[in-house]
Amino acid sequence: MTGLERFSINQMTVKQLSLPELADACAGLGIRNVGLWREPVRSYGLEATAALVRDAGLTVTTLCRGGFLTAVDPAQRAAALADNRRAVDEAAALGTDTLVLVSGGLPAGSRDLHGARERIADALAELGPYAERHGVRLAIEPLHPMYAADRCVVSTLAQALDLAERFPARQVGVTVDTYHIWWDDRAPGQIARAGAAGRIHTFQLADWTTPLPEGVLDGRGQIGDGAVDMREWRAYVETAGYTGPIEVELFNDGLWARDGREVLAETAARFVEHVME
């Protein structure tokens, strides 16, 4: 299939495939890039995964994910920082320069969004230099505001950039993911802001479909099925200077119930049709 040079398949989109199955399916379709997740990588083995993708000629575009940096309790904070340093190490071992960060929600019983965001900044001050020493950039991912309480208090690109800009771009930037920002009329301007500073560390796609499922985690739509104009968002990041991989990351019970190779082929075709053509 042509038009896939910049396509990257995030492993979660086809989590029913093992890593060797994913590598094999990518080879069959001419897919050169993958985004990986820490849990399946650990299950298969970090070194084994690194060898597998290297032998398959695959580029690892991102590792998902670090973060969850909003705890108040000192022991929990120390554990989170240690876990994020391990995530940096894993990213480096896999040969990717980008670690996606999901910042974390409000601690139980807290109503202090501002304080939680400041604790993220404190954590980044420790993690940024560590990541830089390992050749890894941290990519703060604003998550849709519907996750603000329980998953990520960073809800907009503007908030993510307000945090990132306290640090050098080689340490901290942002993840631009259509699923989380498509509704935001300020997002195009924030993409320009991010691009001008070299802070678009990864660009991810998912479509917005309704009704949302209970818990709102696993309803990310296949490209082309929903409300997001993919070409428009691609144009925003490209105008801002981003020419890197474009990762499709879908959490979708319907896709997960199907044959993974079929879903991968469909996703690649949708990418060509709705993003690149």
Added chain:
Amino acid sequence: MTGLERFSINQMTVKQLSLPELADACAGLGIRNVGLWREPVRSYGLEATAALVRDAGLTVTTLCRGGFLTAVDPAQRAAALADNRRAVDEAAALGTDTLVLVSGGLPAGSRDLHGARERIADALAELGPYAERHGVRLAIEPLHPMYAADRCVVSTLAQALDLAERFPARQVGVTVDTYHIWWDDRAPGQIARAGAAGRIHTFQLADWTTPLPEGVLDGRGQIGDGAVDMREWRAYVETAGYTGPIEVELFNDGLWARDGREVLAETAARFVEHVME
């Protein structure tokens, strides 16, 4: 119960109560204000409802709701405008000066948020003067971004004010509802903007609780159960000059399954505890 002078119970919070039951329960608790919805008012009869609330000494703080103004099809647009003029008439008949507007989502197959927002502005240009002639103000309600596709393309107070400010404040203002804006770090500044222009036409409360239910419509939390600091938001609107009624509007399957009078008493007590004290 003291501390209820500014409390208004939105009828949807206790939709299991008939209008006479609601009026009776309000009298028993010393509640002076209600927010009404068009459908139950129509079922009971517009004139009968107006007489009921008048005889009970209740003030109708808002009528919910007009809106759904994003259709492209001319016949659908004409029908929506006609329905909104009827909603204005109903508000006037009930003696309330505020009609809440939920703007509408994307038309089927559309991905054009900007165009949809412009069609809302076009409709307001027709409806604003009509409302003013009837002594009614339109209150654009930004809904949480999770409703942007299927219910309301106006997702932030800033967007709502961008629309409202094209018209006189006596015609068009905004609804400030904690459920929809609590995550937004720009919202306090936008409340100040709205207050300075006399455009806070109503202030509504619901708490944010997770996990969200399927469809994300009926998961609005009881005051005090969730992530929203109610006193903080009350301070924002009061600092901005708003001293009017504070309406509690909950859509919650759990509350609807309980005895309505018990839920009303609980809601009034939560209001005093978490908002006023």
